Amino acid sequence: MVSIKQAAMKVLTKNTDYAIRALLALASKTGSYVSAKSIATEHDIPYQFLRRLLQEMIRHNLIVSKEGVQGGFMMQKDPDEITVTELIEIFQGKVQVSECMFRKQICGNRARCVLRHEIMRIEQVVQSEFEKVTIGKLLRDLEAANPVKLSSTPITHN
Amino acid sequence: MVSIKQAAMKVLTKNTDYAIRALLALASKTGSYVSAKSIATEHDIPYQFLRRLLQEMIRHNLIVSKEGVQGGFMMQKDPDEITVTELIEIFQGKVQVSECMFRKQICGNRARCVLRHEIMRIEQVVQSEFEKVTIGKLLRDLEAANPVKLSSTPITHN
DNA sequence: TATAACTGATACTATATTGGTATCAATTAA
DNA sequence: TTAATTGATACCAATATAGTATCAGTTATA
Ligand code: FES
Ligand code: FES
Numbered sequence: 001m002v003s004i005k006q007a008a009m010k011v012l013t014k015n016t017d018y019a020i021r022a023l024l025a026l027a028s029k030t031g032s033y034v035s036a037k038s039i040a041t042e043h044d045i046p047y048q049f050l051r052r053l054l055q056e057m058i059r060h061n062l063i064v065s066k067e068g069v070q071g072g073f074m075m076q077k078d079p080d081e082i083t084v085t086e087l088i089e090i091f092q093g094k095v096q097v098s099e100c101m102f103r104k105q106i107c108g109n110r111a112r113c114v115l116r117h118e119i120m121r122i123e124q125v126v127q128s129e130f131e132k133v134t135i136g137k138l139l140r141d142l143e144a145a146n147p148v149k150l151s152s153t154p155i156t157h158n
Numbered sequence: 159m160v161s162i163k164q165a166a167m168k169v170l171t172k173n174t175d176y177a178i179r180a181l182l183a184l185a186s187k188t189g190s191y192v193s194a195k196s197i198a199t200e201h202d203i204p205y206q207f208l209r210r211l212l213q214e215m216i217r218h219n220l221i222v223s224k225e226g227v228q229g230g231f232m233m234q235k236d237p238d239e240i241t242v243t244e245l246i247e248i249f250q251g252k253v254q255v256s257e258c259m260f261r262k263q264i265c266g267n268r269a270r271c272v273l274r275h276e277i278m279r280i281e282q283v284v285q286s287e288f289e290k291v292t293i294g295k296l297l298r299d300l301e302a303a304n305p306v307k308l309s310s311t312p313i314t315h316n
Numbered sequence: 317t318a319t320a321a322c323t324g325a326t327a328c329t330a331t332a333t334t335g336g337t338a339t340c341a342a343t344t345a346a
Numbered sequence: 347t348t349a350a351t352t353g354a355t356a357c358c359a360a361t362a363t364a365g366t367a368t369c370a371g372t373t374a375t376a
Contacts, residue, residue, distance in 0.1 A: 004173065004214045007333090008251040011169075011284070014364060015162065035322065048366055055324070056162045068373025069321045093166040118291055118299070125287050126169070129280050141276070165362090172335060193351065207336055213353070225352045226344025 012084075015091035018045045019053045020084065023135045024142065026063060027079040033065075033072035053091070060090055080136035085127050095127050170242075173249035176203045177211050178242065181293045182300065184221060185237040191223075191230035211249070218248055238294035243285050253285050 025039045036054055040047040054073050057063045064076045088095060183197045194212055198205040212231050215221045222234045246253060 003217070004210065004249060008253070011253065011281075013362090033322095037322085046365055049364070051323080052162065052326095052365095058324095059161070065323060066373085067323045067371075069319095070374055071322045071372080073323090091162060095166070095169065118296070122287050122291070123169075126284055129283050133276055133280070138276070171333090191351095195351080204336055206338075209352080210336095210355095216353095223352060224344085225342075227348095227350045228345055229343080229351045231352090 012088070013092055014049075015053060016084075016087050018043075018050060019057065019087050019091055020135070020138070021045065022050060022053060023057070023062065023075075023079070023082065023087075024139055026073060026075045027135050027139050028143075030075050033070065033074050035072040038072075056090060060086075078136070079139060080134050082135040083131045084133045085130040088130060095123055095130075170246070171250055172207075173211060174242075174245050176208060177215065177245050177249055178293070178296070179203065180208060180211060181215070181220065181233075181237070181240065181245075182297055184231060184233045185293055185297050186301075188233045191228065191232050193230040196230075214248060218244075236294070237297060238292050240293040241289045242291045243288040246288060253281055253288075 021043050022039050022045065025043055026034055036051050037047065039045065040050050054063065054065070058065055058073075062075075062077045062082055063073050065071065065073050085095070179201045180197050180203065183201055184192055194209050195205065197203065198208050212221065212223070216223055216231075220233075220235045220240055221231050223229065223231050243253070
């Protein structure tokens with residue numbers, strides 16, 4: 001009896017995961033430029049991987065950069081306006097529960113298709129749940145939980 | 159400017175998608191055995207792929223089978239008791255928004271970690287939304303929308 | 317004004333997951 | 347006896363995710 005699936009289905013990929021962490025790092029130091037290198041080492045994100053993510057976030061006007069010595073990245077968009085939904089869309093594409101499932105045979109009329117409605121309803125729910133979570137909120141929550149200092153003693157878990 | 163991601167993030171994979179369709183096919187013919195072949199052709203699912211899915215669903219006691227001529231598969235579990243959540247778990251693994259993100263540095267105390275709470279809350283929401291959708295419900299909806307006959311004229315869309 | 321610390325751009329590789337095929341043995345109705 | 351079926355399982359292909367490498371351009375500052 002060999003089962004088909006065992007691992008867990010990931011909703012957030014590393015892209016999004018790392019991007020959130022990087023944004024939290026930047027949001028906790030608004031006004032000054034933070035280098036990719038320091039973010040990478042402090043938050044344990046592969047350097048070159050992170051660079052790509054940062055560039056992508058520049059393109060989406062979430063952050064800005066300054067080249068050269070003492071350069072780095074800085075928050076641009078209000079952290080309270082950056083939702084996880086937005087990040088998912090940037091790094092994983094639009095949330096879509098399924099392509100039009102049940103095409104052809106089963107579903108006679110796309111416009112009236114109940115399945116489609118059901119699916120779109122869920123897409124909406126998922127999306128709006130992630131929309132409630134902003135970088136700003138996460139940061140405040142983090143600071144409340146870890147009042148002393150962000151990134152204190154490294155603790156290994158998970 | 160080469161973007162990182164363009165396609166959409168799929169919440170349901172083909173596994174789950176096909177499994178749902180197959181179950182709908184079986185649920186609409188309770189009491190009689192339906193062959194994998196006929197499901198495959200009628201619903202446009204790759205035959206061998208479908209066979210694996212059906213076997214997996216047997217292992218999970220959703221359906222039963224009969225070997226030999228005139229054999230096939232038949233609904234076992236009450237369609238109203240089969241949720242999409244269950245199918246996702248079988249074919250895609252437990253819904254998990256992210257592994258423990260923000261490990262080490264950022265998050266000092268796993269038990270108190272707010273991010274973790276936020277994430278688990280969303281996991282719950284996603285899961286419970288999919289729990290509301292059962293095979294039974296989908297079937298009734300389908301029949302209501304397509305009163306005459308399941309799988310009538312093939313219509314190409316999507 | 318040379319240099320080292322930076323980002324911009326982009327190509328590349330490795331690994332994992334998803335999607336799909338193929339094969340052969342066992343069962344059973346006709 | 348045979349053809350239609352499932353059981354079991356190995357295999358392959360395509361795609362997506364994760365991570366690395368390279369080189370050119372910018373800039374503070376020694
Ligand atoms: S599934 Fe395609 S429209 Fe209903
Ligand atoms: S992220 Fe690991 S516990 Fe907070």
